[in-house]
Amino acid sequence: MPAGSRASTGHEPAPLVVDIKRHSLEDGPGIRSVVFFKGCSLRCCFCQNPETQAPYPEIVVAVDRCLRCGLCVAACPLGAVDLQRPGIVDRARCDRCAVCAEVCPNRTLRRIGVSYTPEALAEVLLRDRHFYAHSGGGITLSGGEPTLFPGYLERLLRLVKAEGVHVALETGGYFDDYETFRDRVLPYIDLVDISLKLADPAAHRAVTGKSNQIILANLRRLAREPRVRVEASIPLVAGITATRDNFAGLIDILHEAGIRTVRLLPYNPLGVHMAASLGRPTPAAPGSFMTPAEHTAACGMFAELMAHAVPRDAQPDRPKGDRP
Ligand code: SF4
Ligand code: SF4
Incomplete structure (x- = not known):
């Protein structure tokens, strides 16, 4: 692995990798390798992995x-x-x-933050191709925000796809140039999991540093793409995202876009501790996990709102975080 040799792709800054999680049973179907890229346009106060936010080491x-x-x-x-x-x-x-x-x-x-050429990263990811093939798994691009690096991803995914590997993308949806993403990255993607936080643009800006307008525009365009499967994730953060008003707003957005598979992700306060380890101020996020009762209540509220928002003949898949 060529750590230290920056893998530049034209004028695009080369990404750094925070971690490669092998043999994951999360982040998509089957057994997967998950690449966490470094760099994100959002600054969510409840970010679980704040070490992925800045693009530099x-x-x-x-x-x-x-x-x-x-x-x-x-x-x-x-x-x-x-x-x-x-x-x-x-x-x-x-x-x-x-x-x-x-x-x-x-x-x-x-x-x-470690630098890989696309070729070196593909070689690491393809070591587990037999696990992917036997489990219906593949690789997942995560972060951070992988879409910040379309030229790099195109080179990486061309190599991975040549081996027939399933590719999932976890994105916050905040990228300016949809056409470049569509032309250079999307042809290699099988599954997109877009993370939605807050429905209200002003609240979204207050909590993430950016309005959600670009995200929602990208969500609608993604949902109209004919080949790729699009799902959504919502982090459950008490008092921030996990409120009745926000759930109702997000469900309207999902309903309008026609997205029917939603994952409700339990909040993990590890990000608060990581922020301290990075020498950053304490973020305005809860310092503890939701209790099981709080989690169940949040999932139940979401499921109830979702059932009422969608016609009976087109009800959504049950949220995977739900615990009846
Ligand atoms: S603390 Fe000193 S040695 Fe360590 S990264 Fe900073 S400048 Fe370099
Ligand atoms: S003093 Fe602590 S931080 Fe410094 S090298 Fe030794 S173990 Fe590491």
Whole structure:
């Protein structure tokens, strides 16, 4: 794997990969490999993986793993490591060179973001092609926002598709150039899972940093594409997305677009802890999981609203997060 050699694709910035999750039973049908790209246009306060937001490499610090050996202090060329600091790294000084992470013996300091050429990434993903074939699985592009890199994806997916692998895309739907996406990426995609957060544009901007107008326009265009299957996911965040008004608004949007498969995703507060490890301010998101009772109530409310919104002869698939 050619870490460090940036895989540039013309004028498009080359993506970094945060993680490759192999043998996943989530993120699409069958056994899958999931690629988490780094870089996203949204800044959702409840983001579960805030390390995927910025497109550049970052240093993540797990303070409780520190052995106090001092190797990082000696190695840092900018004097940006101070073991007396609560977060160890002085982010104002640090230029993210990752020298400290290379010498740290306990992975207290880690560099997030690895560069792969499309060919190298395809080679990694195709190692599990037999699992995909036997399970009805494939690969899933996730993030972050994979659609920020259409030229890279085109090169990657041409190689993957040549082996007959099923490809799913998880997207927040926020990309400006639908035509480029349609022409260069969509021909290789079998399943799109678009994440919807808030129905109201102003509320969406307040919580994610951007209005949802581009997302909804892309959703409608995607839903009209003849070949690709389009599904939706909604993160369940108490007091933010999981409200009756928001559910009703999102259901109207889904109904209008003709999308009938919806996944309700339980909120995971890991993102709050990761934000601290990245040296960022604490996000305005819940610090704990929903209780089972809260989750059941939210799913029940969504199912009830969905049933009322859709004619009886065209009822949606039951939300997969529902627990009757
Ligand atoms: S990433 Fe580089 S500059 Fe930043 S703390 Fe580590 S060694 Fe120092
Ligand atoms: S090198 Fe790692 S374990 Fe050692 S003091 Fe630095 S952060 Fe702690």
